[in-house]
Amino acid sequence: MNWLWFIPILLIMVIVHEFGHFITARMFGMKVHEFGIGFPPKVWSKKTKDGMEWSINALPIGGFVRIEGENGDSDDPNSFGKKPTWQRAIVLCAGPFMNLVLAFAIYFILAGGGKDVPAGPVAISKVEPGSPAAAAGLLPGDIILKVNSTEVDNTRDVSIETRLNRSQPLVFTFKRGNQIINATIKGRTNPPDGEGIIGVQMGYVFDSLRLAADAPAYDLKAGDVLTMLDGKPLANNLDLLNYTTNLDKSTVEATVQRVTNGKTETLTRTLAVKLYVNYVYIESDASSQKLPVDAQIIALNDQKVSTANEYIKIMTANQGQDVKISYIDPKSKAEKAITIIANYTDTSGVNNRSPRPSTIVEGLPISQMRHVSLNPLEWVGEGWGQTTYAIGLIPRSIEGVFNGSIGLESFAGPVGMAQITDQIVDTGGFMAVISLMALLSVNLGIVNILPLPALDGGRLIFVLIEMISRRRVPSDKEGMVHLVGMVALLSLMLVFTWNDIARLVTGAGFS
Secondary structure, eight states: OGGGGHHHHHHHHHHHHHHHHHHHHHHTTOOEEEEEEEEEEEEEEEEOTTSOEEEEEEEEEEEEEEETTTTSOOOOTTSGGGSOHHHHHHHHHHHHHHHHHHHHHHHHHHHTTOEEEESSOEEEEEEOTTSHHHHTTOOTTOEEEEETTEEOSSHHHHHHHHHHTTTSEEEEEEEETTEEEEEEEEOOSSOOTTTOSSSEEEEEOOSOOBOSSOBGGGTBOTTOEEEEETTEEOSSHHHHHHHHHTOOSSEEEEEEEEEETTEEEEEEEEEEEEEEEEEOOTTSHHHHTTOOTTOEEEEETTEEOOSHHHHHHHHHHTTTSEEEEEEEOTTTOOEEEEEEEOOOOOTTOTTOOSOEEEEEETTOOOOSEEEEOOOHHHHHHHHHHHHHHHHHHHHHHHHHHHTTSSOGGGOOOHHHHHHHHHHHHHHHHHHHHHHHHHHHHHHHHHHHHSSOTTSHHHHHHHHHHHHHHSOOOOHHHHHHHHHHHHHHHHHHHHHHHHHHHHHHHHTOOOO
């Protein structure tokens, strides 16, 4: 039921938007008939002394402001149409502006709790065989510096650049050892499930393997530094990843260093190795049976497994046959089981449709991010930076539609947004929902100010025409333009909703 969070998100965004129109209309003396929260039928209402009505309505999916003569068909001197063009322009712009203010306020408040920053530069952890990245010569361990002209600070930068330009050649600048190398990669419009547009998995590379949290079961504490596994020195987290990926044992000997009152002590601990679901392929048997990501796999066909190597051997040996997967649910902690047809052709992952495994050493909570605190002045900078970044994505997304990088199937209607909200709540919790609201508020504001009929921007165009020509476009002709625009927008929304429903039925994700 996490999708229900989308209702208050939408309600707050629309109310804030309409409040912008309302407060400026009142400021300029326009007659406002009603400020409604939700859509009729009406549940509660109250009129003020000047006759304006506040109302709460049964359908909690938005809100509205009714202004006298907003369609230019009133002779009332306090109607929208009788006010100067500059005042009407401000009223039209106030709604989208308030959405940007809401986004800034959210990002500002979130900055008060600090932020997580990468513990090191973005690095490639895996290159899929036969992918564009493999053809271009990228290797695990390569540090990505730029994609086209955009400097890379985090994995989000790489993901967005490749997504917005996947129909165009991408120039990757990366560091390998002491070399700076450029490689041109042509992304895939429809990549294989689980591989991504260019065929890489990414993370951050850092050389201080400091534990981010306590591991009480092993008497390990936050701040302890991992130095070796099974006597093998670890220079960075990529060494740790490579070692755990190839493990073929159920326990490892970890060597950590702990500094207490200026004194360094070396500790050795025997840690358990566990196997988790790293990825569930869309439209696979595991997906249809709702195998959750991060589930701990404990057995295959009742044979205990704890490493990816054990998993791969059993899956490969049972290719095309039923395999029982016993696992521990990450939420309920209950032991469950499903039966799937094994589709694991080889150890490289090519054509692998069985759940992707990930070997984890228990007791080593080494985070790729570190938390930093911000002062109040930095809150402002962070809020402004996040807001302007979100604004900048919109014209780039529109450009992506026209250059073929983004298809209409990537857009979501109300059903799709509820689906996305459900996923975000499931993985990121309340704070992720608040961040989503900020991003959606920016989108609502910017899209509304675009010069499209029926939207605030479309109405603003007619006001600007009147401002320049000193002549008003007849209200019936303007109304016809907005009617056609509304029909077009509703038709597009029906297409998006149809795609949303198709995704729900098939279990597909957003491309």
